[in-house]
Each structure stands twice: as structure tokens, then as C-alpha cells.
Amino acid sequence: MTFRLTCPVCGARDVYEFRYGGQERGPRPEQAQLSSDEHFRWTQFRMTRPEPQEEWWYHTGGCGVWFTTWRNPATNREEPPHEVERG
Amino acid sequence: MTTPSLHRQSPVVFDATPTKLEPQDGWNVARSYPQDSTLDSPRLIDLSHRPRWDYQDSCLDEKSPFGLHVPPRPGEVAIASGLIISRMNRTQVSIGSIGFGAPPDTPPDVGYTDTTDSHCWLAILGKNTPTVMECVSSLDLFFPERITPFLTQGPVLHVPCQVVTMETDCILISFSRGYGQTFVDALLHSASDTGVQVGGEQMFTDWVAEKYGAT
Numbered sequence: 001m002t003f004r005l006t007c008p009v010c011g012a013r014d015v016y017e018f019r020y021g022g023q024e025r026g027p028r029p030e031q032a033q034l035s036s037d038e039h040f041r042w043t044q045f046r047m048t049r050p051e052p053q054e055e056w057w058y059h060t061g062g063c064g065v066w067f068t069t070w071r072n073p074a075t076n077r078e079e080p081p082h083e084v085e086r087g
Numbered sequence: 088m089t090t091p092s093l094h095r096q097s098p099v100v101f102d103a104t105p106t107k108l109e110p111q112d113g114w115n116v117a118r119s120y121p122q123d124s125t126l127d128s129p130r131l132i133d134l135s136h137r138p139r140w141d142y143q144d145s146c147l148d149e150k151s152p153f154g155l156h157v158p159p160r161p162g163e164v165a166i167a168s169g170l171i172i173s174r175m176n177r178t179q180v181s182i183g184s185i186g187f188g189a190p191p192d193t194p195p196d197v198g199y200t201d202t203t204d205s206h207c208w209l210a211i212l213g214k215n216t217p218t219v220m221e222c223v224s225s226l227d228l229f230f231p232e233r234i235t236p237f238l239t240q241g242p243v244l245h246v247p248c249q250v251v252t253m254e255t256d257c258i259l260i261s262f263s264r265g266y267g268q269t270f271v272d273a274l275l276h277s278a279s280d281t282g283v284q285v286g287g288e289q290m291f292t293d294w295v296a297e298k299y300g301a302t
């Protein structure tokens with residue numbers, strides 16, 4: 001299995017040059033009124049839908065930059081987000 | 088008991104006996120090897136004794152390290168005053184000495200890091216240079232639409248490297264010092280069909296002089 005990712009510094013490169021950094025999940029929620037369930041969902045819960053998702057990647061074999069990109073896990077292609085984003 | 092003299096040591100040792108070995112700033116530099124008289128096959132040349140720096144600043148475009156103009160975009164490279172300056176990303180450049188004169192001292196600005204001792208720096212020289220690089224990397228180092236010299240950051244022999252394509256017949260490679268010896272052993276083995284062999288530093292300085300003048 002292989003595919004390419006687009007580093008903002010280096011351009012399109014083989015995925016084996018990158019390290020996966022997980023889904024982008026927004027800023028850490030405020031702790032003050034946070035329920036344990038909400039805390040659990042933010043720290044542990046991940047989407048597994050076959051549609052584009054925003055992800056963090058690290059160009060470990062190249063320029064050493066962290067960046068986000070949208071990838072469709074069903075096709076392993078970079079793909080812009082679908083129009084209606086889920087909250 | 089004798090006290091060893093202080094000296095610096097290149098991260099690589101070539102399995103060849105130089106015909107001219109000269110001390111320079113505490114390094115023993117192999118200027119030439121017996122087979123250097125003709126450039127009939129590609130050469131691997133050790134430049135690790137040549138001074139290198141990283142320079143970093145959040146407003147890099149407003150700075151001029153060593154008085155040099157900073158290339159505006161990542162991947163762009165400029166050569167002036169015997170120095171080569173490569174734009175790595177938004178905030179960093181790497182700078183190396185490729186000229187003949189004494190290199191400049193490291194300025195007191197906190198943005199400079201002297202990386203000479205932490206890196207291995209090599210040159211591949213000669214008309215089959217692209218064939219040598221194809222043996223050790225899948226990076227597109229000779230994309231015709233790019234203007235030389237240019238920087239590519241990526242794996243060579245699975246080692247994260249900065250690779251500067253000077254021309255079709257000259258590539259500069261730098262990477263962390265610890266990979267040095269296994270890197271050159273693997274390169275000489277992998278690309279042996281090209282006839283690649285080790286060369287002295289003089290071949291590189293002659294190439295620079297012909298290309299850029301006595302910079």
C-alpha cells in the first residue's frame with residue numbers, strides 16, 4: 001500500500017516519508033465545566049467514516065514540518081472536505 | 088604517556104590513500120587521491136570539514152545572515168561570497184562554506200547554530216551523478232523545470248537529508264553525522280555499477296572555481 005501526501009514545504013511525496021499524527025480534533029475543551037464523558041470523547045473518540053477527514057502528518061523524512069491535510073481513508077487520496085461537515 | 092593532540096575527525100573514512108593530505112582548522116583534509124587526474128567516473132567527496140550553520144528567525148525575510156540575501160521560498164538556494172544559503176522552511180536556512188578563503192566567524196546573534204561538527208557533508212561530482220543518485224534515492228533531484236541550484240529535503244538511503252542540486256554533474260548531500268560511515272559504504276556499494284569512486288576535495292574546489300569563479 002502506498003499513496004502520496006502533499007507537504008506544504010516539499011510538495012507531493014511518498015507517504016513513507018511521513019509519520020501520522022492523528023485526526024485533527026479542534027482545540028482542547030475548557031476544563032471548567034467539562035463532564036467526564038465529554039473529556040473522554042475529546043481525548044479518546046475518533047471518527048471512522050469513509051469520507052475525508054482532517055489529519056496531522058509530520059514530514060519526518062524531509063523538512064520536519066507538522067501540517068494538516070484532508071485525506072479520504074476509503075481511497076487513501078487527499079480530498080477536500082465534503083460540503084456538509086459533521087459537528 | 089603521551090598526550091593526544093587535539094583534532095577533529097570526519098564522520099567518514101574512505102578506503103583509499105590520499106596523495107595530498109593537509110591540516111586545516113584541526114581537520115585532516117584529503118585534497119587529492121591518485122585517480123583524481125581525470126573525471127571519467129563519478130566521485131564521492133567528503134566536505135564535512137567545511138563550516139556549516141543553521142540560521143533561524145521568525146521574521147527570516149527581513150534578515151540577511153552573513154550579509155546574504157535570504158531566498159524567498161523553501162527549496163530555493165543562492166550562492167554568494169563563497170557561501171551557499173538554502174531556504175529550508177518559513178523560519179530556517181542552512182548555510183555552508185564552498186569558497187576558497189577563510190570562512191567567516193559565527194556572528195553573536197542567537198539565530199546562528201554552528202552545525203559543522205554535527206553533520207556529514209558530501210559531494211557527488213561527475214557526469215553520471217544522476218545515475219548514482221538513482222541508486223540511492225527516489226527523490227526527483229533533476230526535475231527540469233526547477234532552476235539550479237535548488238534544495239530537496241528528503242530520504243537518501245532512508246536517511247533524512249538536505250540535497251542541493253548544483254547542476255546535473257554536482258550534488259551536495261548533508262545529514263546527521265552519525266549516519267556518515269554506513270551512508271558512504273552503502274552508497275559506494277549500491278552505485279558501484281556507475282564506477283563511482285572517492286575523490287579529493289580539490290576536485291570540488293576546482294568545479295566551484297570553474298562554475299562560480301574564485302568565490
Ligand SMILES: [Zn+2]
Nearest residue numbers: 007010059063
Ligand atoms: Zn516537507
